Structures are given as C-alpha cells and as structure tokens.
Amino acid sequence: MFMQSKSDKWFNFFNVLFILLGLIxxxxxxxxxxxxxxSDPASLQNLVFWPEKISLVGYKTIFESKSLWTGYQNSLIYAAAGTSINLLLTIPAAYALSRKDLQGRSILMIVITFTMFFSGGLIPTYLTVKSLGMLDSVWAMIIPNAVGAWNLIIARTFFQSTIPDDLLEAAKMDGCTDITFFWKIVLPLSQALIAIMVLFYGVAHWNSYFNALVYLRDQKLYPLQLVLRSILIENQVQSDMMLDTSSMGDKIRAGELIKYGMIIVAALPMLVLYPFLQKYFVKGVMIGSIKG
Structure with a gap:
C-alpha cells in the first residue's frame, strides 16, 4: 500500500477543505x-439554515396565477420550437462546412466568425424584424437567433474530428449519396453533439427575455422570464395575484414569497434536464477546445 508523506497529507487536507468551502x-x-x-420574510433578515414559519402562500399564488402560467407555457413553446429550428439549421450547416470538398468554406467561416465580434446593432436588427412583419409574434423570439455562430463552430469541429473521410469514401463506394450518408450515418454518430446543442440552445431560449422586451408588446406572448423580471425589478405583484391578502403587510410578505418561488419554478425545467445531459455538456466543452 502506498504511504503518503506528511506534506502529502497536509496538501490533501487543505485541498479537501478548500473544495468543501467552495461547495458551501x-x-x-x-x-x-x-x-x-x-419561509416568513421577516425571519430571513439574518443568516438562516432551515425554514422558519413555513408558508405556502407564494407557491399557492404562483400555481393559481393565469398570467404566470401563460408565461410558463410561452417559454416552453419558444424553447421547444426555437431549439428545433436551431438544430435543423445548425447541424446540416456545420456538417457542410466540415467537408473539405465544399468550395469557399474558408470564406464562409471568416464571415461566420466575423459575426461573433461585430453585429449590426439593436436598431438595424429591430428594423429588420419589423420589415419582416415579425413584431409582436412568436417568430420574433425564434428567427433572429436561429443559428448561433459559436455553436456552429463547435458542431463543425465535432464533425471534423469524429467523421473520417474514409467513412464517406466507403459509403460512396456502396452507392450512398451525400444526403443518405448524412441522415443514416452522420446523424446516428452525432447523438452527443445533438444533446449538446439541445442543452446550449434550450438554456439560451429558456433564459432569454431581451428579445421579448424589444419585440413583444402583447402581454399574452410574454415569456416566463419577462414576467419574472417584472416581479423582481418592480417589487410588486399584479393585482390578480393579491385577491387573498387583506393588508399591505400581507401583500409585501406574499410578494417576497412569490419572488423566491418564481426563481424555483423558472429554474425547475433546466434543473430537471441538466442531469441527463451533463456528460454531453462536459464533452461539448472538450469538443470546443479542439482546433480544426
């Protein structure tokens, strides 16, 4: 059995200590x-380690609020539809850019990389969205961010490092076309990449609120994050959520409970999804570090 020296034991001790401190x-x-x-907001003025004066008023109000659930539904729609379109555009484009026989791919990559550092700005983007008739519509939350340059580069690097040219040549010898090769060979071998893109794009859509703030006026189209933003910043609760309170003090306490409860409710889908995609997320970081 390997015997640790005294210095190694001290190193391991402080290493574990710092890790525990960071974890806390x-x-x-x-x-x-x-x-x-x-918990009662009045009991949270000091450092606390367990709930005090338990109250479920916040969660009860959240679950009974129509506007909040409408925002929740909108966010789910934006995340699902947006991620689907992202995958539909990003994966084929990245595969095409990974092929050495694509003419002008170097120029295309320069243009794509250029967009990561320079953009047209908010006003030109707003005018473009307006001219396309997407203001106050679901498409304003999906189309402007249909393809992410960084995600496109990650996907292209994955294909370059994972799909060898010999595999394509062997498939063509068997009469396989480019489209058939992509659908029947490349995609089944790219499950890790697809999971990574779902996580990256899905989290971005779920947390997005700026596009809604700029392009949406109809409150029925507001995503959950915009509703949550209004509660957190304005420090007030909509009148339809205050029907069960009888005093200003009750309203303030209920508002605090609702704000914290909304953070939990808003983060819950990502907390549920992330454990299943965590290993792919780590792999995605490694893929992005490969040059090619």
Whole structure:
C-alpha cells in the first residue's frame, strides 16, 4: 500500500477543505432561495439554515396565477420550437462546412466568425424584424437567433474530428449519396453533439427575455422570464395575484414569497434536464477546445 508523506497529507487536507468551502459558497445561496420560497420574510433578515414559519402562500399564488402560467407555457413553446429550428439549421450547416470538398468554406467561416465580434446593432436588427412583419409574434423570439455562430463552430469541429473521410469514401463506394450518408450515418454518430446543442440552445431560449422586451408588446406572448423580471425589478405583484391578502403587510410578505418561488419554478425545467445531459455538456466543452 502506498504511504503518503506528511506534506502529502497536509496538501490533501487543505485541498479537501478548500473544495468543501467552495461547495458551501455555491450551495448555500441556492439553498437559501429554496427555504426563502416558503419561509416568513421577516425571519430571513439574518443568516438562516432551515425554514422558519413555513408558508405556502407564494407557491399557492404562483400555481393559481393565469398570467404566470401563460408565461410558463410561452417559454416552453419558444424553447421547444426555437431549439428545433436551431438544430435543423445548425447541424446540416456545420456538417457542410466540415467537408473539405465544399468550395469557399474558408470564406464562409471568416464571415461566420466575423459575426461573433461585430453585429449590426439593436436598431438595424429591430428594423429588420419589423420589415419582416415579425413584431409582436412568436417568430420574433425564434428567427433572429436561429443559428448561433459559436455553436456552429463547435458542431463543425465535432464533425471534423469524429467523421473520417474514409467513412464517406466507403459509403460512396456502396452507392450512398451525400444526403443518405448524412441522415443514416452522420446523424446516428452525432447523438452527443445533438444533446449538446439541445442543452446550449434550450438554456439560451429558456433564459432569454431581451428579445421579448424589444419585440413583444402583447402581454399574452410574454415569456416566463419577462414576467419574472417584472416581479423582481418592480417589487410588486399584479393585482390578480393579491385577491387573498387583506393588508399591505400581507401583500409585501406574499410578494417576497412569490419572488423566491418564481426563481424555483423558472429554474425547475433546466434543473430537471441538466442531469441527463451533463456528460454531453462536459464533452461539448472538450469538443470546443479542439482546433480544426
């Protein structure tokens, strides 16, 4: 059995100590939000480690609010439809750019990379969206971000490092066309990449609120993040959520509970999805580090 020296033992001790300290620094704010979502706000003035004066008023109000659930539904639609369009455009484009026989691919990559550093700005983008008739519509939340340059580069690098040219040549010898090769060979071998793109694009759509702030006026189209933003910044609750309160103090306490509860409700889908895609997320980071 390998015997550790005294210096190694001290190193391991402080290493574990720093890791535990970092874990506490990360975990406690998340834990605090959870217990604050059903604790009396008056009991949260000091450092707390367990719920005090448990109240479910915040969650009850959230589950009964039509506007919040409408925002929740809109965010799910934007995330699902947006991610589907993202995949439909990004994966084929990245594969095409990974092929050495694509003429002008170097120029295309320069143009795509250029967009990562320079853009037209908010006003030209707004005028473009307006001229296309997408203002105050679902498409304003989906089309402007249909393809992410960085995700496109990650996908292209994946294809370059994973799909060898010999595989394509062997498939063509058997009479396989480019489209058949892509659908029946490339896509089945790219499940990890697809999972990565779902995670990247899905999280971006779910957390997006700026496009809604700029392009949407109809509150029925607001995503959950915009509704949550209104509650957090304005520090007030819509009148239809205050029907069960009888005093200003009750309203303030209910508002605090609702704000913390909304953070939990808004983050829940990503918290459920992330454990299933975590290993692909790590692999995606490694893919992005490969040059090619």
């Amino acid at each position: 620094i990360i975990i406690y704010p998340l834990y605090y939000v959870v217990i604050a979502s059903f």
